[in-house]
Structure formats: C-alpha cells, structure tokens
Amino acid sequence: MAPSDDVKVLGAPPSPFVNRVQITLNLKSIDYEFLEQKVGFKSELLLKSNPVHKKVPVMIHGGKSICESLIIVEYIDEVWTDGPGILPLDPYDRAMARFWAAYVDDKLWPTLKGIRSAEGEEAKVAALEQVMEAMMLLEDAFVKCGKGKDFFGGDTIGYLDIALGSFLRWLRATEKMGDVKVLDKTKTPRLFGWAERFSSNAAVKDVLPEVEKLVEIAKFFAAKAKAQ
Amino acid sequence: MAPSDDVKVLGAPPSPFVNRVQITLNLKSIDYEFLEQKVGFKSELLLKSNPVHKKVPVMIHGGKSICESLIIVEYIDEVWTDGPGILPLDPYDRAMARFWAAYVDDKLWPTLKGIRSAEGEEAKVAALEQVMEAMMLLEDAFVKCGKGKDFFGGDTIGYLDIALGSFLRWLRATEKMGDVKVLDKTKTPRLFGWAERFSSNAAVKDVLPEVEKLVEIAKFFAAKAKAQ
Numbered sequence A, B: 001m002a003p004s005d006d007v008k009v010l011g012a013p014p015s016p017f018v019n020r021v022q023i024t025l026n027l028k029s030i031d032y033e034f035l036e037q038k039v040g041f042k043s044e045l046l047l048k049s050n051p052v053h054k055k056v057p058v059m060i061h062g063g064k065s066i067c068e069s070l071i072i073v074e075y076i077d078e079v080w081t082d083g084p085g086i087l088p089l090d091p092y093d094r095a096m097a098r099f100w101a102a103y104v105d106d107k108l109w110p111t112l113k114g115i116r117s118a119e120g121e122e123a124k125v126a127a128l129e130q131v132m133e134a135m136m137l138l139e140d141a142f143v144k145c146g147k148g149k150d151f152f153g154g155d156t157i158g159y160l161d162i163a164l165g166s167f168l169r170w171l172r173a174t175e176k177m178g179d180v181k182v183l184d185k186t187k188t189p190r191l192f193g194w195a196e197r198f199s200s201n202a203a204v205k206d207v208l209p210e211v212e213k214l215v216e217i218a219k220f221f222a223a224k225a226k227a228q
Helices: A016-027 A044-049 A069-079 A091-117 A121-146 A159-165 A168-178 A189-199 A211-227 B016-027 B044-049 B069-079 B091-117 B121-146 B159-165 B168-178 B189-200 B211-227
Strands: A007-011 A033-036 A058-061 A064-067 B007-011 B033-036 B058-061 B064-067
Touching: A007 A016, A007 A044, A016 A069, A016 A159, A044 A058, A058 A069, A064 A069, A064 B091, A069 A159, A069 B091, A091 A121, A091 A159, A091 A168, A091 A211, A091 B064, A091 B069, A121 A159, A121 A189, A159 A189, A168 A189, A168 A211, B007 B016, B007 B044, B016 B069, B016 B159, B044 B058, B058 B069, B064 B069, B069 B159, B091 B121, B091 B159, B091 B168, B091 B211, B121 B159, B121 B189, B159 B189, B168 B189, B168 B211
Parallel strands: A007 A033, B007 B033
Antiparallel strands: A007 A058, A058 A064, B007 B058, B058 B064
C-alpha cells in the first residue's frame, strides 16, 4: 500500500462523514486501524487529534492528524496516487465535483435533517420540498458530472459519489421515519440507479450502516433533544 | 498568460469572496474582465452563471462558469500551473491549508458578523470572545503553516493567506463599528505583522476595499434588516 502504512481512523460507524473516509481507503486498498469512538463521548485521543472541532472523523497517518471528511478524502487521493483516482483529473471537472460536494453538505444534509425534526405536517411538507429541489439538481448534476456513465466520477466511484453516497442510508432512514419518498424510480431515476450501483460496490457495501440502526439512533437523539 | 485568455469575473468590489478571486488572478498575472454586479441585485448573467446559489463570485473561463470562491481559487491554481503556486505542494500542508480556510469561513466570518449585529453590551462581549478564540487559533496556525516565514503559504502568499486576508478590511470595519480591538500587536503579534505584509502586497493592495466604504455598507444593510 505505501507510502507509510501507519493509518488509523477515529470514527463511529453510523457517521456518514466517517464512512467517506472508510470508503476512500477501501477504494485505494489501504489497510487501516479503526479506532471506534462512542457516539456523544469525546475520548482523550479525539480531543488531542482534533482539538479545534473535537469530532470524528480524524485520520492519523504516520502520527499526523487530518480532520474534516472531504479534506481527508482529498488527502488520501493526493498521497496514494497509485490507486484509482478519486478527484477527476480535469480542473473544471474537479471544480464541479467540489461544488456539488459542498452543495450536498451545505444544502442537502441540513434539509434532510429538517424532515426528521419537522413538527407538524406543514413543516414536514416544506422540508420535503426543499430536499426534492436538491435531489432534482443532483439528478441533473449526475448527467453533467458523470457524462452518461455509471457514477458521478464516470466509470468509477469518485469524490462526489463518496460525498453524496455516504448519506444514502441516512436518506433511507429519513424516508422511513418521515413516511416520505425522496429517492425513487420515477422522480429521480438516474440517482435511483446510481444509488443501487454505489451501495453494492465492494468498497462500500460493508461500510454503510443498516437503515434500522440509523432510525434507532435518530430517535434516541430526538428524544434526548426534547428532554433537554 | 495562457491557457485560454478569456477570463471574466462577476463580482462586487466590497465582497471578500470576490476579492479572493481577484487576488489569485493578480498573483498569477492573469488578465480578466471584471463584470461588476450591483449589491443586492441579480443580473440575468449572474442567474444564468450561478443558477444554484445566485451569488458572486462567478468566474467565467472560456465560456464555462465556476462558482464558490475557494473552489475558484483552486481551479485557477490547477489551470495556470506556470504562475506561483497557491496551494502548498505537500499533501499534509495542503490539508492544513484547506482545514484552516474552512475554519475561517465557517467560524471566524460568522462570529465577526456577530460583533456587528450584537444587541447590547453582553452579546457584543460574547461575540468578541468567540472571535478572539478564533484569532488565537489562527495565530498558532500561522506558525505551523508558515513555518516561521512571512506568510501562511511560506515565502509567498498562498491559499490560506488569501482565505483569511480577504476578510482583513471587514475585520477593521467591524473593529471600528463595534469599538473593539481584534487584531493588535500585543494579542496577536504574528497575525498583526502578517496583515501588514499581506495588505501591502502588489497583488492585494488595490483589491481590498476601503474600511470606510465597508462601514457604510454594513450600516446600510443593518438598517435595511431592522426595517423589515
């Protein structure tokens, strides 16, 4: 695997942000030690490795800590250049991948949470509308970025696939909890097909958490938030 | 300048995000056409070029639009490789520059706005405390990233210099409006010296807006927000 085999990941399995790092390491065939962190608990190692944000994922490579999921993904791509490329090679394609990955984090993820936390039918419908707007834009971006191929990254899983794909099980959990449909064959046929391909990929399938487990976690945190 | 000379920037001069693009183009000695957009007004060209976020900056290069300031900065660095490097070459150094640039956008900028919009002395003091915490972390990051040299980028202005430096005049405007001191010789001596060097650099000095102008703009928007 080289360069330097000493790779550790501090993470919690249900975190989509942690899953991004795991998927990228798998795609590059890099062995790593997973140091599981309890959800809601800050270990000494976590506080030492990410003193600014105090959150997972953190990747420790040769003793140096790298934080923030998409920054870690780019780091892995830049260090292990002999594995499959994660970012596209063309600068414009790279800019597009980065643009939509930021969109996924800044727009899609918060609105997805909005469906779960909505109080009352009206608020839920409004949140769902926002999510669907984002999904339609991503359906369109899939064509532009993937150029008609299987993934946003073209023939293989790339940066934007990882950024969006890490949320897939949370998306399914949200659908289940909110009794709504976000990703389906008629509204977003391309993303529907892509989601199937992404989730069943060898580098991905054992990383993404079970939907039932995520529903449980989301309910636990919602109850905790209400009790406060 | 090549490759392809057709560079346009849609922007408004008081925007620190627009300034980032201007500074990067200047550093790389790339000529560009500045298409000034009125603050608060969305031109047809802007809506067409950035239909997702509908905001400046947008860089149009050879007919293709690139959006989001730091993504544009990376794009410029990747296309015009013959000019001075903006991102460091080493993957870990790159990850650090990206980490702190994201911190500047996600933490420093919102808390800086918090000082200006604080209602009452107590809220202002709390906002100022948050800003100072961020500044102390950046003072420390300056040593780690810049390795004792003149800039975060080392001997020359780099990615993190541009990310943070674009806020310098807004920082001064905030100090003036809030009657507070954020960047001074005793509390943050390294950043103080860096700010002088950055602001007087040939690629920067004609780009950064006047403090008085920014105070005027901030007051206008604060009054507008109150009236609504």
